[in-house]
Amino acid sequence: MKVFNTLSRQKEEFVPLQEGKVSMYVCGPTVYNLIHIGNARPMIVFDTARRYMEHKGYAVNYVSNFTDVDDKIIKKANEEGVEPSVISERYIEECKKDMKALNVKEATTHPKATEEIGGMIDMIQTLIDKDHAYVAQDGTVYYKTRSFKEYGKLSHKNLDDLRSGGRSLLVSGEDQKQDPLDFVLWKPKKEGEPYWESPWCEGRPGWHIECSVMSKKYLGEEIDIHAGGEDLIFPHHENEIAQSEAANGKEFAKYWLHNGFLNIDNKKMSKSLGNFFTVRDISEKYDLQVLRFFMLSAHYRSPLNFSADLMEAAKNGLDRIVTSVANLNYLLENAADGEAAEKEQTLLKEAEGYITKFDEAMDDDFNTADAVSAIFELVKFANTNASGASSKAFIQALKDEIVMLSDICGLIVDKKEEILDTEIEALIQERQEARKAKNFARADEIRDTLAAQGIILEDTREGVKWKRA
Numbered sequence: 001m002k003v004f005n006t007l008s009r010q011k012e013e014f015v016p017l018q019e020g021k022v023s024m025y026v027c028g029p030t031v032y033n034l035i036h037i038g039n040a041r042p043m044i045v046f047d048t049a050r051r052y053m054e055h056k057g058y059a060v061n062y063v064s065n066f067t068d069v070d071d072k073i074i075k076k077a078n079e080e081g082v083e084p085s086v087i088s089e090r091y092i093e094e095c096k097k098d099m100k101a102l103n104v105k106e107a108t109t110h111p112k113a114t115e116e117i118g119g120m121i122d123m124i125q126t127l128i129d130k131d132h133a134y135v136a137q138d139g140t141v142y143y144k145t146r147s148f149k150e151y152g153k154l155s156h157k158n159l160d161d162l163r164s165g166g167r168s169l170l171v172s173g174e175d176q177k178q179d180p181l182d183f184v185l186w187k188p189k190k191e192g193e194p195y196w197e198s199p200w201c202e203g204r205p206g207w208h209i210e211c212s213v214m215s216k217k218y219l220g221e222e223i224d225i226h227a228g229g230e231d232l233i234f235p236h237h238e239n240e241i242a243q244s245e246a247a248n249g250k251e252f253a254k255y256w257l258h259n260g261f262l263n264i265d266n267k268k269m270s271k272s273l274g275n276f277f278t279v280r281d282i283s284e285k286y287d288l289q290v291l292r293f294f295m296l297s298a299h300y301r302s303p304l305n306f307s308a309d310l311m312e313a314a315k316n317g318l319d320r321i322v323t324s325v326a327n328l329n330y331l332l333e334n335a336a337d338g339e340a341a342e343k344e345q346t347l348l349k350e351a352e353g354y355i356t357k358f359d360e361a362m363d364d365d366f367n368t369a370d371a372v373s374a375i376f377e378l379v380k381f382a383n384t385n386a387s388g389a390s391s392k393a394f395i396q397a398l399k400d401e402i403v404m405l406s407d408i409c410g411l412i413v414d415k416k417e418e419i420l421d422t423e424i425e426a427l428i429q430e431r432q433e434a435r436k437a438k439n440f441a442r443a444d445e446i447r448d449t450l451a452a453q454g455i456i457l458e459d460t461r462e463g464v465k466w467k468r469a
């Protein structure tokens with residue numbers, strides 16, 4: 001398997017640090033609002049990479065953080081007159097709902113910045129002790145960027161070029177920096193902001209330190225893959241490397257993977273242009289499986305253009321696979337039992353070629369665009385060759401192959417596996433009884449089970465109503 005490493009700007013053979021295991025850190029969202037479709041791209045593409053590696057037999061330890069202390073969260077909290085944690089908790093829950101609907105697997109660990117402050121203070125202290133950081137008079141701790149000789153190795157920027165553009169790196173309130181290139185590790189509290197005790201001042205961490213600390217805590221000092229959107233290469237990931245490698249004295253991550261930008265009708269997505277979409281907006285018009293399919297129709301490193309036409313095309317594409325599987329299910333119900341005939345055996349050998357094609361595409365830096373093409377070819381092959389005269393074994397084998405490849409992409413194409421209406425009603429009934437008996441734990445558990453299947457419950461005067469998401 002080859003992956004494109006931003007560090008070397010080359011495709012490299014993937015060799016994990018420990019045989020059979022992959023440690024992977026993906027920078028997660030700042031939780032001050034519903035996630036937008038740009039946030040969804042890294043979630044979907046790196047979830048697909050994870051699924052593929054799991055399919056290949058790797059045990060993947062996948063960590064993705066929630067940034068829950070940030071200016072935007074504080075601003076929103078002040079607007080609503082609530083604690084910042086009310087905002088962050090609300091949007092973590094909403095984000096998890098969207099991830100579920102996008103069929104993005106839960107991370108092995110989803111750490112939150114506010115729960116890791118102690119580790120951040122420890123790492124900042126180590127950086128001060130090693131003379132990679134200093135405390136300014138007002139208590140701000142800055143990272144001494146020039147002290148890290150390899151600074152710029154990820155973004156391929158050189159310190160002198162950065163220096164000449166250094167003015168733009170000066171931020172108001174950071175006037176006690178020794179060098180414009182230095183960045184904040186810890187900053188003093190301001191009125192109305194959450195803060196923590198520290199050896200330097202009551203305050204809060206800068207943004208970059210959290211990922212260095214959480215990655216170390218949950219995955220170790222050296223990890224296999226660090227990933228995120230390409231907008232994070234500089235300065236976020238560059239700063240993470242400077243922090244982690246200076247503090248730990250080891251290479252932070254072996255492979256750096258970055259997904260390309262998502263544009264809307266060939267323009268940058270922005271609120272001011274009126275082309276800003278949350279994942280929730282899209283869910284009003286489409287099953288979010290369509291959004292997932294759309295994202296996978298391009299290679300993750302390519303820029304991706306979002307438009308109404310392309311979403312329609314994605315919907316039709318996904319429908320083709322779902323319809324083919326439904327057709328195979330129908331044939332299965334009516335097929336005679338029995339082994340695959342000799343001619344069918346030959347055809348199944350041929351069908352394996354599409355699986356090989358899929359694997360080759362995914363082994364080539366997770367080329368989902370070509371992998372999806374291989375699924376389409378397999379679908380076409382199944383549509384052509386499976387008929388009422390086919391054996392059960394033959395139809396089942398074709399169906400299993402389509403479902404397996406789709407599943408690696410996180411696409412649910414076998415609607416038969418979905419929960420039946422009667423099962424839903426039985427669970428709702430049980431939930432009502434649990435509530436009556438004040439067994440709220442069980443009631444919540446049932447609600448979550450249903451939510452996982454995309455069933456939304458609504459309590460009304462007439463009782464509980466439900467719908468499929």
Ligand SMILES: [Zn+2]
Pocket residue numbers: 027028211236
């Ligand atoms: Zn990060």
